[in-house]
Amino acid sequence: MNIHEYQGKQILARYGIPISKGYPAFTVAEAEAAAARLIEETKSEVVVVKAQIHAGGRGKGGGVKVAKGVAAAKEQAEKILGMQLVTHQTGPEGQKVRRIYIEQGQDIKRELYVGMVVDRESRRVALMASTEGGVEIEHVAETTPEKILTEHLDPLLGLAPFQARKIAYGLKVGEGSPDPKKTVAQFVKTLISLGELFVKEDCSLCEINPLVITGSGDVVALDAKLNLDENAEARHPEWAALRDQDEEDPVELEAKQVGLSYVSLGGNIGCLVNGAGLAMSTMDIIKHYGGEPANFLDVGGGANKEQVTKAFKMILSSDKVKGIFVNIFGGIMKCDVIAEGVVAATKELGLRVPLVVRLEGTNVEAGKKILETSGLAIQAADNMGDGAQKIVQAVKNA
């Protein structure tokens, strides 16, 4: 689960990590008031107006602007609020900006990168830092990997102070600071707090890019990108308020609410499959035979008739779907439950595109019988390859 920069910063602040003063705004009037308040509080005319969308690369896309004075801040807010912000992560259609963050300007002397991820290979949380702040870590990792320093957190100990010091001295964070000792101390404290935050808040990713050192030698988190582990949602009731449904694909969201795993894709063959691996493989085999999958849909292991009906309705109601392939290898999932769901959904919405069904495994005979007696125009497939070829052909002929 992604959250906005300003929400991430509120979490950072709770752990004592220094951030700039700032206020979120949903309207131009709110932005104007926020800028006025900020200028009064900080005794500085310089504010930054930042688009709040979940995608990265906002600055390059024109979603982050520096303004001097309330009038200028208002003018920028007018431009950014409601704009369709295109970045390398949004795709060409961009993402509509519905919230902005008005933040105090900083006297930036150095920009560093600090990021934490779950490192699958070591099975631990890894903290990475580099002097190349403001640049994407993937780019640094490819071009100058020696510039990235990494420490792994022992789950029993957290990030030890010596590890934070190793990074601080390795990056020479005190260099150029009017008070190097203070800068190192603030940096070390920031890293240790981040380590604590990452574990306690159940993050799957936390990036501060850039973490800046100001002219006075202070350390400030200028950006915050936090991904939260959805598996831990049940023990974080406070996350409900952080979720921004405008940032999520409405169909994927709808699927999630009924316990289905759905991802929209660009093609025209709708897929209903049980199990993530089989669902991915079904997409692959459709493509192998020259078709294009419209979605990834895993109905899971223990779905009931209602969930299957819902899943099938979601596929049926998509305009781009020109054919449907149901591919089931029943284990816990029973083939008759799938068949009942498919029949119930088509009774309600009608079937206007070709449908190929492949059933295998638990209760397969009962499932096949339900489909046969339903009177629906269903092409049965003997196996996965046969089914994929049939649906690709049917869509081509349609």
Added chain:
Amino acid sequence: MSVLVGKETKVVFQGITGSAGSFHASQCIAYGTDVVAGCTPNRGGEIFEAKGPSGDTVRVPVFDTVAEAVQKAGANTSCIFVPPLGAADAILEAMDAGCELIVCITEGIPVMDMIRVRRALETSKAKLIGPNCPGIITPGACKIGIMPGHIHKPGRIGVVSKSGTLTYEAVGQLTALGLGQSTCIGIGGDPVAGLDFIDCLKLFNEDPGTDAVIMMGEIGGNAEILAAEWIQKNMKKPVAGFIAGRTAPPGKRMGHAGAIISGGKGTAAEKIAALEKAGVKVAPTPAELGVTLKSLL
């Protein structure tokens, strides 16, 4: 012969009184698995009844703790059907009680919990399979998990996979070709889990009852690439492979928590290339898993 589980395996089901736990415990008992105990806190003293393979009634004592199940009923393996937020603790309890093998079926365990479990496993002799997996089966001898038993057939092919239903697909194809399986292990699709591909390949490599192995991976992480490197150096038996998600878009989580291409890494293409370089025969489509393996024999 087989790996990890067989006729000697004595299983305790943690969460045996829950709906999923009781259903699958019954299925495993019907398959012939020696389920010696159940464990649910506050339900100690109850008896769980199910039908054995010949229709006989099997009476399984339920205990409050896994330690009792090990001491009083002789359990040496645990199968976990505990809800996500309690599952990590259930794994730790099984470890502490002395279970040699722990099979965790539960899906949706927070990754931070699994990181702590992995840390605890470093100082334990126990092996963990899963979580978020179908379990493990030695056909004809012992089924621990949620896979449909009837599609399997005793034989000499080792199966290891991150995906449940894709494993069934492979097993179904193998059985249809007359190729039985020594043991099938579902290692699960979570980013931090127990046994990985290399652990299982090592076991199959040393198992005199296994002639060849089929491994099925997917996008995300680099476990398949590490496995390819290991195969190139150490594997004495032929290996067929498959990677799901050739057409998966980057940055999107495909069902499994671990199935995501991030930062351009973990694509199917790079994994397939690594496996092929290591001499693994990669099936061109998921409909050709069985024939690809057969071509190696």
